[in-house]
Each structure stands twice: as structure tokens, then as C-alpha cells.
Amino acid sequence: MLRVAVIGGGPSGSCAAEILAKAGIKTWLFERKLDNAKPCGGAIPLCMVEEFDLPESIIDRKVRHMRMISPSNREVDISLDRVYGKSDNEFIGMCRREVMDAFMRNRASDLGATLINGLVTSIHTGDNNQGPYKLSYSDFTNGDKKGELKELTVDLLIGADGANSRVAKAMDAGDYKVAIAFQERIKLPKEEMSYYEDLAEMYVGTDVSPDFYGWVFPKYDHVAVGTGTMQKNQSLIKGLQEGVRNRAKKRLVNGEVIKVEAHPIPEHPRPRRVVGRMALVGDAAGYVTKSSGEGIYFAAKSGRMCAEEIVEASKNGQVIPSEKDLKNYLKKWDKKYGTTYKVLEILQNIFYRNDSAREAFVEMCDDMDVQRLTFDSYLYKKVVSMKPLQQLKITMLTLGSILRGKALAPLKYKPVDSAVRENKEVEKMLENYSIKGGIKVKSSKV
Numbered sequence: 001m002l003r004v005a006v007i008g009g010g011p012s013g014s015c016a017a018e019i020l021a022k023a024g025i026k027t028w029l030f031e032r033k034l035d036n037a038k039p040c041g042g043a044i045p046l047c048m049v050e051e052f053d054l055p056e057s058i059i060d061r062k063v064r065h066m067r068m069i070s071p072s073n074r075e076v077d078i079s080l081d082r083v084y085g086k087s088d089n090e091f092i093g094m095c096r097r098e099v100m101d102a103f104m105r106n107r108a109s110d111l112g113a114t115l116i117n118g119l120v121t122s123i124h125t126g127d128n129n130q131g132p133y134k135l136s137y138s139d140f141t142n143g144d145k146k147g148e149l150k151e152l153t154v155d156l157l158i159g160a161d162g163a164n165s166r167v168a169k170a171m172d173a174g175d176y177k178v179a180i181a182f183q184e185r186i187k188l189p190k191e192e193m194s195y196y197e198d199l200a201e202m203y204v205g206t207d208v209s210p211d212f213y214g215w216v217f218p219k220y221d222h223v224a225v226g227t228g229t230m231q232k233n234q235s236l237i238k239g240l241q242e243g244v245r246n247r248a249k250k251r252l253v254n255g256e257v258i259k260v261e262a263h264p265i266p267e268h269p270r271p272r273r274v275v276g277r278m279a280l281v282g283d284a285a286g287y288v289t290k291s292s293g294e295g296i297y298f299a300a301k302s303g304r305m306c307a308e309e310i311v312e313a314s315k316n317g318q319v320i321p322s323e324k325d326l327k328n329y330l331k332k333w334d335k336k337y338g339t340t341y342k343v344l345e346i347l348q349n350i351f352y353r354n355d356s357a358r359e360a361f362v363e364m365c366d367d368m369d370v371q372r373l374t375f376d377s378y379l380y381k382k383v384v385s386m387k388p389l390q391q392l393k394i395t396m397l398t399l400g401s402i403l404r405g406k407a408l409a410p411l412k413y414k415p416v417d418s419a420v421r422e423n424k425e426v427e428k429m430l431e432n433y434s435i436k437g438g439i440k441v442k443s444s445k446v
């Protein structure tokens with residue numbers, strides 16, 4: 001009987017382990033920290049809820065408005081109400097990763113995967129990397145912080161261990177470029193929080209990120225405020241976070257930072273994602289999209305697709321699949337999502353280039369066809385074909401916006417107005433402080 005170890009109990013690992021266990025394959029799922037709260041915005045597309053059978057209980061908030069805010073503070077509501085009409089059927093789910101990850105991991109375990117609370121510390125890959133694979137790990141099952149040293153030998157490995165993947169190193173998968181993301185969780189007064197009830201914000205501008213965007217995403221009882229930038233600009237990250245805080249300070253007034261977190265985000269797939277009988281999935285493979293920085297759905301989906309290939313090639317665990325069999329998963333993956341990644345990379349290169357382009361981007365988001373296209377492709381992960389007239393209109397709109405964008409780009413960045421209080425009241429509140437705690441920035445004091 002085939003023996004498979006899945007290293008990493010995030011969405012990619014749990015979804016892989018679930019499929020393997022369901023097929024009756026002997027599966028071990030390793031997670032170093034069972035209450036791990038992966039630093040993450042936690043936004044998931046609607047299709048993921050159905051496709052991965054996620055219960056309502058793991059969704060903290062159902063966002064129906066994505067507000068884009070340009071460098072000059074032009075605000076455009078990309079609204080599900082506008083695109084699909086008022087209903088509760090469509091939404092962007094906002095989740096706490098500790099809740100969602102625990103649910104998916106426990107489900108895999110209930111279906112028969114052996115869940116090990118352990119940190120895999122070394123991997124021997126066998127002759128020519130072909131296995132069997134000998135894992136050494138610290139087992140924390142008994143609550144001991146140092147853990148008990150143990151070993152396990154398996155026929156096949158799935159590396160679902162995120163951006164700092166140990167499996168990727170063991171199989172010499174090669175490096176990828178990463179972006180660095182920084183996030184503060186901020187508890188807001190009731191009035192301020194009510195504005196973010198079903199609304200998330202994305203800020204663009206050189207002040208918040210030279211190559212990405214800043215965000216305010218609602219969570220269970222607080223907001224996640226963050227930004228990301230490419231590794232070469234890593235030294236700027238705290239200043240960029242200060243930029244997001246500054247722009248949003250009237251909406252985050254009297255907030256209190258409850259957590260500060262940072263984590264790398266892969267920018268493209270690794271040079272090798274399958275070596276011998278080892279396969280990478282999710283962030284370990286490098287499956288986060290450009291422009292949107294979305295990775296949860298793609299992690300879950302890649303874990304599932306990789307495991308399905310293993311089930312099929314092994315005839316439900318009767319034979320050991322070959323490297324060639326595992327590479328079929330890559331072929332299918334690249335065929336299904338290659339275009340999506342390419343299109344989002346092109347969009348990032350065009351629209352996040354400078355403030356003129358960012359102004360153009362936000363202006364374009366006000367168009368109904370652009371909103372429909374954005375939501376159809378994000379929420380349902382389907383490639384949307386456009387009618388020729390629609391295509392022509394969007395092309396003209398892009399050109400027009402890009403020309404106008406130059407005139408709109410600001411010389412100085414200003415905070416957006418509060419959405420729930422008169423300006424006078426907010427100014428008064430800001431005399432004390434804007435945000436308590438978190439990174440040390442001048443702007444916390446006015």
C-alpha cells in the first residue's frame with residue numbers, strides 16, 4: 001500500500017490529505033502548530049465555499065463592496081449589488097486562518113489521514129531523489145515544547161509547507177522571488193467597525209506600495225491593515241505601512257493594534273515543482289497570483305489536483321506513482337491556470353507602475369463591464385469571454401483613463417475622510433492619537 005506524507009497543514013496540505021485519505025491511501029499530515037494563525041488577509045472567493053464544502057461558521061464576514069482608493073483619494077465601489085443585484089447569494093468570504101485551517105485539517109483527519117502535530121526537520125530523499133523518503137521530525141503531541149524526535153519512511157512526499165518550504169530545499173526545487181507582506185490587526189471603535197461591516201478597502205499609490213496595494217480587510221471583530229512590496233523594496237515596508245495608516249487614519253481613528261505580522265508571498269512558481277516522487281503545492285510551489293495576491297484558493301486547488309493525480313496513477317494506492325505521473329499534475333495545472341497568472345501579471349505591470357497608471361486603474365474600475373469581468377473571474381474562477389463591442393469599449397476606456405491619469409495623480413497624499421463621523425469630530429479625536437500600538441511611526445501622533 002502506498003505511503004504518502006503531506007508536510008504542512010494549511011489549505012494546500014489539508015486538501016491534498018483529504019483526497020488521499022478518502023481514496024484509502026495511507027496518509028500522514030504534518031503540521032508544526034495546530035493553532036497556527038497564518039499571516040493573511042483571509043479573503044476567499046465564493047466558488048471556494050461550494051467547491052471545498054466550507055461551512056458558514058468559518059466565514060466571519062461576507063463582503064459585498066470592494067472599495068478602490070486611488071492616489072488622489074478617488075473612491076470607486078466595486079459592488080456586488082451593482083453587478084448581480086441586491087442578494088445574499090454572492091460575496092467575498094473573510095476568514096480567520098486559524099479557524100479555516102483547523103477546519104480543513106480536522107476534516108482530513110476525520111476522513112482517515114493521520115494528523116501529526118510535528119515539525120519536520122530533515123528529509124533524506126534516497127538514491128537520485130527517488131525515495132523512499134526518510135523524515136525526521138519533532139513530535140509535539142504530548143505538549144512538550146521541544147518535542148520527541150521521531151522518524152517516518154514514506155514512498156511519496158507532498159510539500160505543502162508554505163513559502164519557506166523545507167521540502168523545496170530537500171528536493172532542490174530552486175528559488176523564487178518573493179514579495180514581503182506586512183499586516184497589523186486593529187480593533188476599532190464600534191462606529192468605525194460598522195463601516196467595514198461588508199466592505200473592504202484597497203489603497204493604491206507610491207505611498208502605500210510601489211508595486212502592489214495596501215488593504216483594510218474586515219475580520220471577525222477587527223480589521224487587518226497591511227501592504228506588500230517586492231523583496232527589492234523590503235527595507236521600505238514599515239514606511240509603506242505608515243502610508244496605509246496615514247491614508248486611512250480618519251477611518252481607523254482610536255484603533256488599537258492587537259497583532260503585527262509579516263510573511264513572504266511567492267511571486268512565481270519554482271523552477272522545479274516535481275522531483276522524483278516529491279511534489280510541491282500551494283505557496284511552496286509558488287501559486288499566488290500577481291495583482292490580487294490571492295493564494296488560498298489556488299493552494300487548496302493545487303493540493304486537491306496533485307492528490308487526485310496520485311490517486312489515479314497509484315490505482316487507489318496499489319502502485320507507487322512515477323515522477324512522470326506526478327508531472328501530469330503540473331501539466332493539468334499549467335493548462336488550467338497559466339493564462340490567469342499571465343493576465344494578472346500583465347495587469348500588475350501596466351497598472352501598478354506609477355500613480356498616473358494607478359489613477360487610470362481606479363477610474364476604469366468604475367465601469368460596469370470592468371466590474372462584472374472582475375467579479376466573474378474572481379468569484380467563480382472562470383475565464384470570461386468578452387463580446388467584441390465590450391472589448392473595444394474597455395480598450396478605449398483603458399487608453400482614455402491612462403491619458404487622464406497623468407493629470408489626476410497627486411503631488412501629495414492626504415487621508416481619506418471618515419465614513420461615519422463629521423470631519424470636525426475626527427480632527428478632535430486625532431488630537432489624542434490615531435492608532436495605539438503597532439509599528440512605531442510618526443503619524444500615530446498628530
Ligand SMILES: Cc1cc2nc3c(=O)[nH]c(=O)nc-3n(C[C@H](O)[C@H](O)[C@H](O)COP(=O)(O)OP(=O)(O)OC[C@H]3O[C@@H](n4cnc5c(N)ncnc54)[C@H](O)[C@@H]3O)c2cc1C
Binds near residue numbers: 007008265293
Ligand atoms: C499578509 C498576507 C495576506 C494575504 N492575504 C490573502 C488573502 O486575503 N487572500 C488570499 O487568497 N491569499 C492571501 N495571502 C496568500 C495566502 O496566505 C497563501 O497563498 C496561502 O496561505 C497558501 O497556503 P498553503 O497551504 O500553500 O501554505 P501556508 O498557508 O503557508 O501553510 C503552510 C503550513 O505548513 C506548516 N509548516 C511549515 N513548515 C513545516 C514543517 N517543517 N513541518 C510541519 N509543518 C510545517 C505551517 O505551520 C503552515 O501551517 C496572503 C498572504 C500574506 C502573507
